[in-house]
Amino acid sequence: MKLELSPEQQQLVDTVRKVRQREIAPRALQSIGGEFPHDNIKALASVGVMGMAIPERFGGSDASILDTVLALEEIAKSCYITAEAVIGEIGVQSRIISTYAPEHLQAKYLPRIASGEGVLSICMTEPDAGTDVASFRTNSRIEGHEVVINGAKTLISRAQLADVLIVFTRVNGIAGAAGIGCVLVPGGTPGLQAKATYRTMGGDHLCDVTFDECRVPLDHLILQQDSMKTLINAFNAQRCLNSAMCLGMAEGALEESIRYLRDRKAFGQRIGDFQGLRWKAADMYIEIEAARGLLYRAAASADPFPDPLITAAAKTYCNEMAIRVTNTAVQIHGGYGFTDEFAVSRLYRGARFGSLGGGTTETLRNYVGRHLVDYVDLASGVGVH
Known part of the structure; x- marks a missing residue:
């Protein structure tokens, strides 16, 4: 088993690194003001990053989950805000549209x-339900050739800027998990309000x-009940990208620490x-490499989406x-x-987000434990198969 990047993957990482060092790192301190990093997104789009989850016929590259992980990991070394903005465009949002939406909405x-x-925004969390998706109250009822949405979401990224919101919603009031579907709501739709209410410790803003x-229109209901x-x-896929952000922030923190360990003097020596x-x-390096192994294995399992068990383990550990x-x-x-002037302060605050978004580590640990106790075949064991 050869555990190294292909020449094409190494070129991808090198390209993104140059953009990060030239464009993103110099603006990282000002990014914590909460403004959407349009300049950084444009710079990354110029080298193809923003099209990684998009089919070639729509201007993307339809890249693998692993390649997307590599790009996001590199971006996150310098700026949580930019990495969070990127994951909002090349994560599950784009993949849901490219996989399930009708052709004219994709175009x-x-x-x-x-x-x-x-700009895309995914709307999941509600005031009374986060991880418990089956308890969502937001409802979409079908009336002839239209879908009518009522409800509330909270702690939503980029909703005030979005071209379209990808909304997880109950359909026709059907109770429980069987009633959950997904509807696309264009920004500016009458009856839609999005207000940037919360300033996070990472520096970005979240909306009610x-x-x-x-x-x-009815064709905006891209996944119905059940x-x-x-x-x-x-x-x-989003859980792998969340993990990639965490891995990148940890790598950035180690790189900054190595620089400081070399340059700072005390008692007459470094x-x-x-x-x-x-x-x-x-210890930092050992933990980073252990996390890398879990994450890359999870990302490489995608067909078209990653294996849920190894992904849950990878996200828990990386977070x-x-x-x-x-x-x-x-x-x-x-x-x-x-101090904010030193990158490690910003990376520390950004890293705290990982275990909250995309499924909490408590929920994922419970999933892994349940799988082990209830489903593992002890005749073949728990190793790689």
Whole structure:
């Protein structure tokens, strides 16, 4: 088994790294003001990143989940805000549209995403339900050739800017998981309101979104009731990208720490010459490489979406690893690490998001544990098959 990048994948990483170092890193400090990073998105679109989840006929490259992970990992080394904006365009949002929406809606929205001009927003969390999707109250009723949406979503990224919102909703009031579907709601639809209400510790803004008799054409209901399994399978790609962000932020924190260990002097020598700090760097590296192995394996399993078990394990580990590694980086930097001017402070705050979005680590641990106890065939064991 050869565990190394192909020449094409290495070229991808090198290309994204150049954009990150030239365009994204110099603007990283100003990005925590909460403004959408349009300039960074345009720069990434110019090298094809924004089209990675989009079919070639709509201006994309239809890249693999693993290639998308590699690009997002590199971006996240310098800027959580930009990485979060990118995942909102090349994650499950674009893949849901390209997989399930009718051709004319794909043609309307996907080329704008690939060019860096469009913005997507996925609406899942509700005031009284987050991970518990089957308890959503937002409802879409079918009236002739229209769908009428009523309800509320909260903690939604980019909703005030979006060309179209991908809304997880109950259909015709059918209760439980069987009633959940997905509808596309164009930005500016009468009855739709999106307000940037919450400022996050990562620096971005999240919205409250309400739907009051919003009417869209029937063909905007791209997945009807009893589509829960389909939606969750699609969401495993998003979990890999969330993990890629966490891996990238941890790598960025380690790189910043190595630089500081080499440059900072104390008691007449580099602080990197003290064994205690060298061990911190060693532990950071070990955790990063363990996370990389889990994540790349999960991403490589995609056909077309990643295996849910290894993806749940990868996301759980990457999320928690990033918190530990970025926290250690802040400690290595001492008082400077507590200031916004040093990247490790921003990376630490960004890493805290990972275990909250895309399925909490508690939920994913429960899934992994249930699978092991209820489904593992002990005749073949738990190794690679």
